[in-house]
Amino acid sequence: MHSVLARLLAASVLVALCSITATAWLAAQSTSTSIRQELGNALAGDAATYRELITFAVEHRDWNGVALQPGKGRLILTTADREVISDTGANLDPSQLPAVPSAVINPLELDLAQAPDSPADRIDARVAGPFQLTEREKGSLAQDAEIYRARCRSSEAAQAETTPTTAWGRPIVNVDRTTAAPASASCTEIETRLTTLTLGESAAFNELDLLVNDCLKQRGLPAERIKMNASWQPTATNTECLVSARRTQLRPYVAPPALLFVTDPAGKTTQATVVRFDVGRIVLVAAIVLVLTVGVSVVVALRMTRPLRTLTAAAERLRHGDDAQVDIRSRSEIGQLARAFNDMAAHRARTDAQRKAMTSDISHELRNPLGTIRSWLEGARDGMVELDRTTLTALLDEALVLQRLIDDLQDLALADAGELRLHPEPVDLRDLFDQLVAAHPGLIAEGGGVVHADPVRLRQVLTNLVTNAFRYTPSTGTVRLVARDGRITVSDTGSGISAEDLPHVFDRFWRADRSRTRDTGGSGLGLAIAHAIVSAHSGTITVDSTVGRGTTFTITLPAR
Numbered sequence: 359m360h361s362v363l364a365r366l367l368a369a370s371v372l373v374a375l376c377s378i379t380a381t382a383w384l385a386a387q388s389t390s391t392s393i394r395q396e397l398g399n400a401l402a403g404d405a406a407t408y409r410e411l412i413t414f415a416v417e418h419r420d421w422n423g424v425a426l427q428p429g430k431g432r433l434i435l436t437t438a439d440r441e442v443i444s445d446t447g448a449n450l451d452p453s454q455l456p457a458v459p460s461a462v463i464n465p466l467e468l469d470l471a472q473a474p475d476s477p478a479d480r481i482d483a484r485v486a487g488p489f490q491l492t493e494r495e496k497g498s499l500a501q502d503a504e505i506y507r508a509r510c511r512s513s514e515a516a517q518a519e520t521t522p523t524t525a526w527g528r529p530i531v532n533v534d535r536t537t538a539a540p541a542s543a544s545c546t547e548i549e550t551r552l553t554t555l556t557l558g559e560s561a562a563f564n565e566l567d568l569l570v571n572d573c574l575k576q577r578g579l580p581a582e583r584i585k586m587n588a589s590w591q592p593t594a595t596n597t598e599c600l601v602s603a604r605r606t607q608l609r610p611y612v613a614p615p616a617l618l619f620v621t622d623p624a625g626k627t628t629q630a631t632v633v634r635f636d637v638g639r640i641v642l643v644a645a646i647v648l649v650l651t652v653g654v655s656v657v658v659a660l661r662m663t664r665p666l667r668t669l670t671a672a673a674e675r676l677r678h679g680d681d682a683q684v685d686i687r688s689r690s691e692i693g694q695l696a697r698a699f700n701d702m703a704a705h706r707a708r709t710d711a712q713r714k715a716m717t718s719d720i721s722h723e724l725r726n727p728l729g730t731i732r733s734w735l736e737g738a739r740d741g742m743v744e745l746d747r748t749t750l751t752a753l754l755d756e757a758l759v760l761q762r763l764i765d766d767l768q769d770l771a772l773a774d775a776g777e778l779r780l781h782p783e784p785v786d787l788r789d790l791f792d793q794l795v796a797a798h799p800g801l802i803a804e805g806g807g808v809v810h811a812d813p814v815r816l817r818q819v820l821t822n823l824v825t826n827a828f829r830y831t832p833s834t835g836t837v838r839l840v841a842r843d844g845r846i847t848v849s850d851t852g853s854g855i856s857a858e859d860l861p862h863v864f865d866r867f868w869r870a871d872r873s874r875t876r877d878t879g880g881s882g883l884g885l886a887i888a889h890a891i892v893s894a895h896s897g898t899i900t901v902d903s904t905v906g907r908g909t910t911f912t913i914t915l916p917a918r
Contacts, residue, residue, distance in 0.1 A: 370655035378644040415613035434619040459617040479601045486526035487608040488562035496527040503529035510545035569603035727756040766883040773890035780812040787841045805841035822884040823848040849910040855903040864889040
């Protein structure tokens with residue numbers, strides 16, 4: 359029982375913990391979502407602050423000289439290690455900062471919520487890094503682009519276009535290669551200068567190429583050569599390695615990532631308070647649920663295991679042959695088990711009683727003929743009895759009694775084991791009735807028909823029933839054998855059987871009058887054998903009797 363109790367408690371606690379964990383996770387997710395929404399709303403009013411700080415980070419390599427402009431709340435800028443860089447308030451304890459920053463200031467990884475128009479790689483397009491041109495290079499290229507646009511473009515619309523530039527100052531010129539007229543030597547020379555990397559750009563490009571291939575090598579991918587597209591942006595097959603390489607290359611040219619906190623004037627956020635409150639409630643509720651679960655589980659488990667312990671004790675008593683009835687009145691499955699156990703115990707008690715009675719009856723039935731045979735043989739041995747023909751006939755009769763008893767017991771044993779051999783065939787009941795009438799004068803037989811049965815076994819059953827009927831019917835009475843509609847009845851007008859004895863008619867060694875001897879009452883196995891034979895035919899045999907009016911046995915055999 360302890361194992362069942364432990365398993366029930368373990369299962370209940372496990373279910374409770376899983377439920378609490380799932381609830382806590384959902385609560386945490388909801389809280390985190392709420393916090394992010396609140397942070398976004400809080401920072402929405404200070405979007406200009408975010409853009410200004412990003413611009414400062416793009417234009418400087420550190421945060422020296424940064425200044426925060428006071429807004430609706432208190433603004434605090436810290437390093438990634440939460441060391442204060444700038445604060446619109448005073449007397450701030452860094453340990454009191456909220457767990458989650460309002461925004462991360464990093465031009466190499468823009469916040470999409472604050473900068474929805476960010477490039478796909480989330481790198482601020484204004485960061486030039488090592489690609490930055492000198493003022494002389496910018497002037498020379500700008501002059502070439504102006505000359506090319508004015509002299510080498512074929513259409514007036516193209517000549518009127520403004521020339522865009524990259525973040526590092528290179529003009530982006532769309533070289534017109536569609537005109538049929540050959541370009542002049544001066545235009546070709548200008549095109550070459552406009553489409554050729556400077557020494558600084560080339561060095562930066564080669565450095566980026568090495569960084570990309572290092573990333574590819576670490577991932578076990580083949581090396582490749584990056585390229586520049588028409589907008590002078592590097593491209594590669596593996597976008598992740600290209601973005602990682604660009605951030606590595608540009609990191610020394612921008613300010614390091616910083617954390618921005620938007621708080622109330624006291625330096626606190628309502629979001630942090632909500633988180634602490636929710637966590638406390640979650641822990642409290644989890645503890646209460648766990649305690650209640652364990653308590654209810656203990657009560658339920660004890661109520662469930664108590665009847666099981668009662669059944670275990672009853673089984674121990676049953677093993678020792680004592681009274682094993684249990685008093686469990688529940689309507690649950692355990693109650694059904696208890697009722698089944700009581701039925702089993704009662705059936706076993708009846709079986710034991712029948713076994714003891716049968717042993718006694720068998721010994722009694724064997725004792726009389728054996729005693730008779732022994733006494734005659736001992737008298738003959740001592741010379742006191744002469745073994746004449748009459749004496750031998752008496753001894754043979756007693757031996758036949760023993761033989762019939764043994765045969766009956768063997769038939770019952772075969773029937774119990776399901777090995778009673780039958781040889782069914784069509785049997786004409788009229789012929790069988792005529793044989794019984796010849797063997798039992800005074801028997802009235804009516805009806806007939808054909809049934810499918812073992813003729814020897816069927817005659818054994820009917821002979822037994824007819825013999826019993828004549829035994830308990832006076833000479834003035836009537837014994838009738840009738841076959842009609844597939845049923846065979848053997849009825850008499852004898853003394854009848856009382857209502858309390860009817861359920862035991864087919865029990866082994868049963869006699870309505872225990873004082874009767876074999877000469878007047880038989881061995882008590884005939885009806886049990888008849889019942890076993892009919893059951894082996896998959897048929898039924900029933901009895902109906904009224905004291906003082908007679909008894910009727912009805913045999914029903916199944917259709918072929």
